[in-house]
Amino acid sequence: GQQVMQIPQYQHVQEGEDFTTYCNSSTTLSNIQWYKQRPGGHPVFLIQLVKSGEVKKQKRLTFQFGEAKKNSSLHITATQTTDVGTYFCAVFFSGTYKYIFGTGTRLKVLA
Amino acid sequence: DVKVTQSSRYLVKRTGEKVFLECVQDMDHENMFWYRQDPGLGLRLIYFSYDVKMKEKGDIPEGYSVSREKKERFSLILESASTNQTSMYLCASSLQMNTEAFFGQGTRLTVV
Numbered sequence: 459g460q461q462v463m464q465i466p467q468y469q470h471v472q473e474g475e476d477f478t479t480y481c482n483s484s485t486t487l488s489n490i491q492w493y494k495q496r497p498g499g500h501p502v503f504l505i506q507l508v509k510s511g512e513v514k515k516q517k518r519l520t521f522q523f524g525e526a527k528k529n530s531s532l533h534i535t536a537t538q539t540t541d542v543g544t545y546f547c548a549v550f551f552s553g554t555y556k557y558i559f560g561t562g563t564r565l566k567v568l569a
Numbered sequence: 570d571v572k573v574t575q576s577s578r579y580l581v582k583r584t585g586e587k588v589f590l591e592c593v594q595d596m597d598h599e600n601m602f603w604y605r606q607d608p609g610l611g612l613r614l615i616y617f618s619y620d621v622k623m624k625e626k627g628d629i630p631e632g633y634s635v636s637r638e639k640k641e642r643f644s645l646i647l648e649s650a651s652t653n654q655t656s657m658y659l660c661a662s663s664l665q666m667n668t669e670a671f672f673g674q675g676t677r678l679t680v681v
Contacts, residue, residue: 467609489667500659500672501612546611550667555619556627557602557666561611 462549464560472568477534479563481547490530491548492521495562501546504532537567572596575660575673582680588647590676592660600666601643603627603635606657606675618643619666650680 463482471477481490489508493501505514507523507530514521518541520533534541547560576591594601600619604612604627614627616635624635632654636644643662647654657677661670 464611491669500675501661501670502672503669506669548670552667555617555625555666556614557600557617557663557670558614558628559604559612561609 462547462558462560464547464563466563467561468564468566470566470568471537473539474536477537477541477565478531479545479547479565480529480531481549481560482529483549485528485551487527487549488552489550490523492530492532493546493548493559494543495546496543499543501559534565537565539567539569541565542567573660573662573671573673575658575676577676578674580676580678582647582650582678584651584680586647586650586680588650588678588680590645590647590658590660590678592643592645592662592673593641594643594662594671595641596662596664596671597640598662598664598671599640600663601637602661602663602670603633603643603645604659604661605629606659612659615645647678650678652680654678655680 491506492504495501511525512523518535522531544562544564546562550557573594602617603615618624618637634646659675660673663670
C-alpha cells in the first residue's frame with residue numbers, strides 16, 4: 459500500500475538542543491498534517507500544510523512542506539521536556555481514499 | 570469540542586474469543602477510522618468508513634471486521650482473537666477525509 463516514511467524513528471536530545479523529523483512520500487501530496495502523541499496519550503492534531511513550499515510556525519515549532527509536495531519537516535527549536543512524545547505526519551491519498559500515518563518519530567528530551 | 574469515546578481503556582481477552590471495540594463520536598463527522606498502534610510501526614489503518622453502512626479496508630484488515638449502523642458509532646470486531654492482535658487500538662473521526670482527525674483515548678487489548 460501507499461507509505462509515508464518518517465525519519466528518524468527515535469531521537470534523544472539534551473534540553474535546549476534542536477530537533478527535526480522528516481516525512482517523505484513517493485507521490486505528490488495534496489496536503490499533510492502533523493500530530494503529537496504524548497506518552498500514554500492519543501495523537502493530537504498540530505497543523506496542516508497545503509501549499510508548495512509552505513512554512514508555518516507555532517512558537518518553537520516550524521513546519522515546512524517541500525516544493526514538490528512530496529516531503530515535509532517539523533523542526534523544534536530549543537527543545538523542552540514538554541516536547542517529549544511521538545510526532546506523526548499524516549497524509550490523505552485521494553486515489554485510495556485512505557488517511558495514512560507515518561511511522562512516527564519518538565522524541566526524548568534529557569534535562 | 571469534538572469528543573471521540575472508546576468503550577474500554579483496557580481489555581484482556583482469550584484466544585478465539587469474539588471481541589467488540591466500540592467507538593462513538595459526538596460531532597456528526599462523516600468519516601471514522603480504526604488504527605492499531607505497535608512500537609516501531611506507527612499507526613496502521615485497519616478499516617475506515619465515510620458514511621453510514623459504508624466501510625472500506627485499510628492496510629491491515631485481515632482478522633477484523635467493522636460495523637457502522639449509525640453515523641456516530643463505528644465498531645471494530647475481532648472475529649476470533651489471536652495473540653498477534655494484542656495492540657493499542659485507536660479510533661478517530663473527521664469531518665472530511667483530508668482534514669484534522671480527532672482520536673479517542675485508545676483501547677489497549679491483550680489477547681492471552
